[in-house]
Amino acid sequence: MNAPHLHTYSTPQAGSAAVAAELRAMVARQPQAVVGLPTGGTPQALYAEMVRLAREEAVDWTSLVGFNLDEYWPIDAAHPASFRTFMRQQLVEPAGCDAARFHIPSGEVQRSEIEAHLGEYQQAIRQAGGLQLQLLGIGLNGHIGFNEPGSAADSEARLVELAAVTRERARDQFGGSPVPTHGITLGIADILRAQRIIVMAFGAEKSSVVHSAIEGEVSDACPASLLRHHANVTWVLDTPAASELSLMS
Numbered sequence: 001m002n003a004p005h006l007h008t009y010s011t012p013q014a015g016s017a018a019v020a021a022e023l024r025a026m027v028a029r030q031p032q033a034v035v036g037l038p039t040g041g042t043p044q045a046l047y048a049e050m051v052r053l054a055r056e057e058a059v060d061w062t063s064l065v066g067f068n069l070d071e072y073w074p075i076d077a078a079h080p081a082s083f084r085t086f087m088r089q090q091l092v093e094p095a096g097c098d099a100a101r102f103h104i105p106s107g108e109v110q111r112s113e114i115e116a117h118l119g120e121y122q123q124a125i126r127q128a129g130g131l132q133l134q135l136l137g138i139g140l141n142g143h144i145g146f147n148e149p150g151s152a153a154d155s156e157a158r159l160v161e162l163a164a165v166t167r168e169r170a171r172d173q174f175g176g177s178p179v180p181t182h183g184i185t186l187g188i189a190d191i192l193r194a195q196r197i198i199v200m201a202f203g204a205e206k207s208s209v210v211h212s213a214i215e216g217e218v219s220d221a222c223p224a225s226l227l228r229h230h231a232n233v234t235w236v237l238d239t240p241a242a243s244e245l246s247l248m249s
C-alpha cells in the first residue's frame with residue numbers, strides 16, 4: 001500500500017487556490033490537459049478560483065478537457081440539481097471553458113442503454129489519452145464519485161444505488177422533489193487509472209472519514225481508502241478536516 005502526500009491549509013480557499021495553481025501550471029505546459037472532475041460542495045471554491053483566474057489573470061482554460069465522475073440517474077440534463085447544470089454554472093460558462101470539451105455521463109439514457117453509454121464514456125477517456133489528473137471530493141460515508149461503501153477496487157463505470165446518507169445530503173438541492181435513487185459513476189478502477197489523484201476534503205464533518213481513508217483499514221467499507229492502491233495521491237485538507245490524523249503534515 002502507498003502513503004499519500006498530505007497538504008493541510010488553514011482554509012478551504014487556501015487549499016483550493018493551491019489546486020487551481022497546479023491546474024494553471026498544467027495548462028501552461030499543455031493547454032489540452034485532461035482532468036477528471038467532481039461536483040458537490042467541496043470543489044466550489046476551486047471552481048470559483050478558476051473563474052477568478054480567467055477573469056482577473058487572463059488564464060485561458062479553453063483547451064482544457066474535463067471528464068466528470070458521475071451524474072444522478074435518471075435526471076434531465078437541464079434539471080437545476082443535475083451535475084451537468086452544476087458544471088455549466090460553476091465552471092464551464094463563467095471560466096470560459098469549451099463546453100464541447102467538458103464531458104459528463106448522461107442521466108437521460110434509458111436503463112437498457114446505460115452499459116453501452118458508460119462504455120463509450122470510458123472509451124472517450126482512453127481516446128483523450130487517459131486522465132492526467134483526477135480531482136475528487138469525499139462523501140461522509142467515504143464514497144468517491146458515486147462509489148458507495150461496498151464498491152470494489154476493480155469496479156468499472158456503472159449504475160449504482162445511492163446510499164441513504166448521500167440522498168439525504170442532496171435533499172436541499174432537489175428543493176422538495178425526490179432525490180433520484182440511483183447514480184451513474186466512473187468506478188474505482190477508472191479513478192485508479194488516472195496518472196495522479198488529488199482528493200480535497202474541508203471542514204470538521206469530514207475529519208472522521210479522512211482519518212478512516214488515510215489511516216484506517218484499506219477496505220471497500222471506506223471506498224476512499226482504496227486510493228492507497230495508487231502511488232500518486234495528494235490529499236488537500238483544511239485544518240479541521242485533518243484534525244483526526246495522527247501524522248498531521
Ligand code: GLP
Pocket residue numbers: 038039040041042043069070136137138139140144145146166
Ligand atoms: C457527491 C458526489 C461526489 C462528492 C461527494 C461529496 O454525492 N457524487 O463526487 O465528492 O458527494 O460531496 P460534498 O463535497 O458536497 O461533501
